[in-house]
Amino acid sequence: MEIFDAFHLARLQFAFTVSFHIVFPAISIGMASFLAVLEWRFLLTGDKAYKDMYLFWSRIFAVGFGMGVVSGVVMAYEFGTNWSGFSLVAGNITGPLLTYEVLTAFFLEAGFLGIMLFGWHRVSPRAHFFATFMVAVGTLISTFWILASNSFMQTPQGFAMENGRIVPVDWFKVIFNPSFPFRLAHMTIAAFIVAAFIVAACGAWHLLHGRRDVPVKRSFSMALWMLLVLTPIQIFVGDAHGLNTREYQPVKIAAIEGLWETEHGGTALNLFGLPDMDAEVTRYAIQVPHLGSLILTHSWDGEIRGMKEFPPEDRPYSPIVFWTFRIMAGLGMLMLLTAVVGLLLRRNGRLYEADWYQWFVLCMGPSGIVALLAGWITTEVGRQPWTVYGVVRTVDSVSPIGSQQAGVTLLMLVIVYFLVFGTGVYYMLKMMKAGPSAGLETRESLKYPELHNRALDVLEGE
Structure with a gap:
């Protein structure tokens, strides 16, 4: 197999760009809902700590949202430049679904994003909360349409083939295909878990550095409660998704398990x-x-069923999916352990004082992103050698491009992505290192107030 031909370079390019892209929408999906909860609590209780948390995490959300939009645009161009065969055959399905995503989700997010980020003193509190809520709803609607399109590629139904092209016959069946409910739930919960671990790790960092103010402790606590609820649910949903995959994509399950004989x-x-x-x-x-x-x-x-029951040309590449699945599942068990240990420490009154646990949470911070990428690789590589499972092969989906063209564009994307998105990630980490502001009313809750005297003096001067 020639790994540097146009076909494999185009696959590598798309894998590279989608791996960057998927991280930022996941952060945006989880963080938008978190912000809606924070503002709702602020309006309900009047507790300024919730507003401090909102103002801090909204900046993280804004950077992640912007990078998600930019990286998504690049992928849209790749469908035309590198995968015109796929667009020609399946465009009657994927085109409308992605258009619905833009019309119902992106416009909703874009329309209310400015009010959400810059409207605190320009609109009423309820209007601002409505804007935040609409942005959160928009991210979930976007998830709906993107997963509908991708799930159709995994378990297609509701279509007919006419002149070598996929033509929709029943849009309800196209959208609500057999794997869609499981994949939508799995991905949405994964996005919430990604955001929860980022928030928890940020809180752990500041707890380890002596901060004990309300925004830090509350962020840490809320994230751990979210993980305690969502992690067991995600394991249950993942199990149901596995059963669904075994029914509709049995060779993928065989490849994931490294099973050759029945x-x-x-x-x-x-x-x-x-x-x-x-x-x-x-x-x-x-x-x-x-x-x-x-x-x-x-x-x-x-x-x-073992892989030997399927023709060799229809088998996914087992060495990849075998290990990416185990990385995802192993991290899932560690996530559950993180949440359960946090509950035990909370009940013993040691949640904010157990340094060893805070180090563990800090190390687990990237685990949501790593598990997300591992799961996505398992899903997409496990679908191979098909772009639309059982209907359109990947080798027939690539554009008639040369290896030099594919290689040069891949190299350019690698350089640009690491410069642009590397800078964005660095800026997000820098903001998280600074942490949410400690309001004057939280002075007494600081474990080591001398570390924050300078910041509090500035606040008092204002």
Whole structure:
């Protein structure tokens, strides 16, 4: 296999750009809803700490939202430059769905974003909250349409083929295809978890550096409550998604599990192994008997089809999805542990004083993003060699471009992305390092007030 031909370079380019892009919308989706909750609490209680938290995290949201928009525009161009074959065949489906996303979500977000960011003293409090709420709703609507389009590529239905092109027959079936509800729930919860870990890690950083003011403690506490609720739900949704994938994309499940032979009477789970696509075997496998059946069929002797039952040209590349899935699942278990330990420390009154736990939360800060990327890679690589599963092959979707053209544009995108988005991420981290402002009313809650005397003196002067 030639890895530097136009086809593989185009795939690498899209994988690179989508990996950058998906992070920022996930941050925006989770953070927008968090901001809506903060402002709702501020209006309900009048507690200024909620407003301080809102003003701080809205800046993080604004940077992430801007980078998400920019990176998304690049991907839209790639459909025409690198994947014109896909656009030609499937454009009757993906075009309208992405148009609906722009008309119903992007315009909604753009229309209220300015009021949300700059309207605190220009509109009434209720009008401002309505703007924040509309931006949060807009991010969720955007998620709906993007996942509808991508889920159609995973489990297509409601269409007919006419003259080599996909033509919609039933839009309800197109949108609400078999995998859509599971993938929408899984992705939305993942975005909330991404935001929750960012907020928790920021709070942990400032707790470790001696801050004990209300905005810091409350951010840390709210994020951990969110993780305690969402992490078990995400595990449940992920299990349901796995059952759905086994039904509609069985070869993807076989590749994820590194399973070559169909094991009758109960399938073992490969905890560890190195799938070998040429030898059709998973080397150095560490197995747990019947555990695969229990997880993937919810029965002791459930049968899972092995990859050898599918033609070699229809098999995903197991060495990638085998490990990305395990990274995602392993981080999911650590997330659950983080939330449960936080609950135990909270009940013992040591949540804000256990430095070892705060270090652990700080290290877990990027885990939501890493798990998100690992899950996305598992989903997309597991769909290969199809762009529209069972209908359009990826090799038939690429544009008639040369390897030099694909390679040069890939190199340019790598340089520009690391400069532009690297700067944006650095700025976000710099803002998080500064932390939310400590209002005058929270002076007494500081563990080490001498660390903040200068900042408080400035506030008093104002």
